[in-house]
Amino acid sequence: MIAYNSQSLDNLYIQEQIEMAKGADCITAEEYNAVITAHPVDLYTPNPYMRIGIFILTVVILMFSFGFFCLLSMSGGEGAFTFLCFLFGGGSYGLAEYMVREKRHYKSGADAALIWGAGIFLLSALGIATNGDAPVWVWSFVALLLSVFFVMRFADVSMSVVAHLSFLGLIFSGCEKLGAIAKLVVPFAVMLASAGIYFLSVKLIAVHTYRHYKKCLQMLQVCALITLYLAGNYFVVREVGNEMFRLDLQPGQDIPGGWFFWILTVTLPLIYIYTGIRKKDRILICTGLFLIAGIVYTIRYYHSVAPLEVAMTLGGLMMVGVAYALIRYLKTPRHGFTEASSDEKHAMESLQIESLVIAQTMSHAATPRPDQFELGGGSGGGGGASGDY
Amino acid sequence: MDIDLFEQLQKEGTISAASAEKVRTITASRLFSVHWELKTILYLGVLLLSGGLGILIYKNIDTIGHQVILLAIALACGGCFYYSFRHKLPFSRTKVPAPNSFFDYILLLGCLLLVTFITYLQVQYNVFGTRYGAATFIPMLVLFFSAYYFDHLGILSMAITNLAAWMGVTVTPLQLLTNNDFSSYTLIYTGLVLGALLIITALLSHRLQFKAHFSFTYSNFGTHVFLIANLAGMFAAYDGPYGLWFLLLVVATIFFYSQAMKQHSFYFVLIITLYAYIGLSFIVVRLLMNAGSEGGIYAGLLYFIMSGIGAILLLINVNKKLKTA
Incomplete structure (x- = not known):
């Protein structure tokens, strides 16, 4: 099913592993050279930055060629436009196949741009052909078909996100048809589907046959964990329910079974983190940490425990304290955990992303504009930081 | 493995x-490393703490609790710097690693609180006078000093954004394009000067081997600021001498490109190519609009298709060159 030569992908994996072994001084230079020559990789993969450039430029080419043909077929009316979209969708897909099979492109930027182009053109053709009033389930179904196909064929990580979301969209629109009971069923249906996807991808990632889809399956795990949480989150259930099913809730009014969703809201991220630590699963730990922001946001939205700045100060103090305690605790590795950075090169270091993030988020916090507080200090000056929580 | x-x-x-x-x-x-997870928690903690304290002062400006908060900030700031001075490794002209991951963020918190404190004193009591933009100048000095003395790239980036703010340009990465009024020539010229200054500093850091690892940060900010100011100058001179600005762009591109090839930097090659591509496209579109016929539109569309393919081939070529070099 996969468009790439399976042997080439295996060799690529072997080369990556042997590179790591060489970095850790486990093998000799002769062994390294022997393995590299025994497992040659004929895939074309440019440097990640070049990949970004090639992606952008391919998008430019696609857009302007589309514009060119639109101008040529302007007299043809709507039918011609639909045909053109179909043509470009099919053409982009064909070109992607050509790039992968003949030119041996693998994560070159051009492949991703062409796959996305194919998906968007085909969906636009559907939209124009149905005058834009196709029901949601049709959209979700077509998007699901396309994205699953692209994932299977090109092992594209971003398409696995689309596949997951369109699958949930399909379930959501299916539940809507149930009528009055829908608002009760939807959260549970989405949670069940997310949990199913999560456990399925955990199972599949260990299967040898699906080894080339490892990154897609990891991405699916992250998405599934997040949607599982969102579907059970009190804020999402209450506000989305209110919006979609016109419950007409007043501020302060509870939803049926509200306590159940409150429990999910608060405990789910903690369960993720706990299980992640037990199983040494980075995906669970990081998703759990990220979703703590969801707990804080949800609680603060309904119950103002303290003014924002006090909450920020106390929360910040607590986080610095927790980090300090953990760094002290893990100075000598315990239970297989360490606070030292691993030998593997981290993407954060190569571009000094850390320093850019600091410059982006902190330069405003430090220097409030004078005009804001000469008015008697009504508005806070450190607005740069308040967006986070 | x-x-x-x-x-x-x-x-x-x-x-x-x-x-x-x-x-x-x-x-x-x-071992299972939680290095970056802990660093992220620390980062968020410092971000919230400095932001929260910053708001707290200004919200309570007329109350008695005010002095208490100021005192708390001064104490916390002193504590952070005490920790940093005690744990720092001796100064060196080359890269000095942080003694531990906690150190970096405590130092950062100290600097942020110090800047908050200075800014407060300046605005409330005008301690440093109003000349020469003292409100941003003093924090800038503090930040540059800390960045070099303790060897901290994050603080260096903040110092550079502060330097730019002092000169009147916003260079915070995500606000670079939105917060600046690029139709004003003062801003464009300031941007050019600032960009050139940063690039010269980068070259000097490298040449004199004085904190040579800072040169990436300098040239990163410098290249973006210079090329954006240059493009803005070209767009602003829409009806004027845009040809001259294009000439400057060509010279700058050749210079930056040779530097990037020398440093084997894929990143710089990419951004320079994209900026140059935007500049070239502007000139082509501008000249085609002068022609003003219907064929011009077709020619423009064809230009983008062909030049896009050309630029991709260029990137692929450079990629090959840098890989084998």
Whole structure:
């Protein structure tokens, strides 16, 4: 099913592993050279930055060629436009196949741009052909078909996100048809589907046959964990329910079974983190940490425990304290955990992303504009930081 | 590392039993690193703490609690710097690693609080006078000093944004394009000067071997600021001498490109190519609009298709050159 030569992908994996072994001084230079020559990789993969450039430029080419043909077929009316979209969708897909099979492109930027182009053109053709009033389930179904196909064929990580979301969209629109009971069923249906996807991808990632889809399956795990949480989150259930099913809730009014969703809201991220630590699963730990922001946001939205700045100060103090305690605790590795950075090169270091993030988020916090507080200090000056929580 | 794979390689005879054993021991004793997770928590903590305290002062400006908060900030700031001075490794002209991951963020918190404190004193009591933009100048000095003295790239980036703010340009990465009024020539010229200044500093850091690892940060900000100011100058001179600005762009591109090739930097090659591509496209579109016929539109569309393909081929070529070099 996969468009790439399976042997080439295996060799690529072997080369990556042997590179790591060489970095850790486990093998000799002769062994390294022997393995590299025994497992040659004929895939074309440019440097990640070049990949970004090639992606952008391919998008430019696609857009302007589309514009060119639109101008040529302007007299043809709507039918011609639909045909053109179909043509470009099919053409982009064909070109992607050509790039992968003949030119041996693998994560070159051009492949991703062409796959996305194919998906968007085909969906636009559907939209124009149905005058834009196709029901949601049709959209979700077509998007699901396309994205699953692209994932299977090109092992594209971003398409696995689309596949997951369109699958949930399909379930959501299916539940809507149930009528009055829908608002009760939807959260549970989405949670069940997310949990199913999560456990399925955990199972599949260990299967040898699906080894080339490892990154897609990891991405699916992250998405599934997040949607599982969102579907059970009190804020999402209450506000989305209110919006979609016109419950007409007043501020302060509870939803049926509200306590159940409150429990999910608060405990789910903690369960993720706990299980992640037990199983040494980075995906669970990081998703759990990220979703703590969801707990804080949800609680603060309904119950103002303290003014924002006090909450920020106390929360910040607590986080610095927790980090300090953990760094002290893990100075000598315990239970297989360490606070030292691993030998593997981290993407954060190569571009000094850390320093850019600091410059982006902190330069405003430090220097409030004078005009804001000469008015008697009504508005806070450190607005740069308040967006986070 | 994948033990099964190395056992397979050993069976094939490409690696020796001793090497496979080494891989096995290293993988078995491998620890789970939570380094970046802890750093992220620290970062968010410092962000919230400095932001929260910053708001607290200004919200309570007319109350008695005010002095208490100021005192708390001063104490916290002093504490942070005390910790930093006690734990820092001796100063050196080359890269000095942080003694631990906590150090970096405590120092950062100290600097942020100090800047908050200075800004407050300046605005409330006008301690440093109003000349020369003292409100941003003093924090800038503090930040540059801390960045060099303690060797901290994050603080250096903040110092550079502060320097730019002092000169009147916003260079915070995400606000660079939105917060600046690029139709004003003062801003464009300031941007050019600032960009050139940063690039010269980058070259000097490298040449004099004084904190040479800072040169990436300098040239990163410098290249973006210079090229954006240059493009803005070209757009602003829409009806004027845009040709001259294009000439400047060509010269700058050639210079930056040779630097990037010298440093083997894929990143700089990419951004320079994209900026130059925007500039070239502007000139082509502008000239085609002068022609003003319907054929011009077709020619423009064809230009983008062909030039896009050309630029991709260029990137692929440079990629090959940098890889083999």
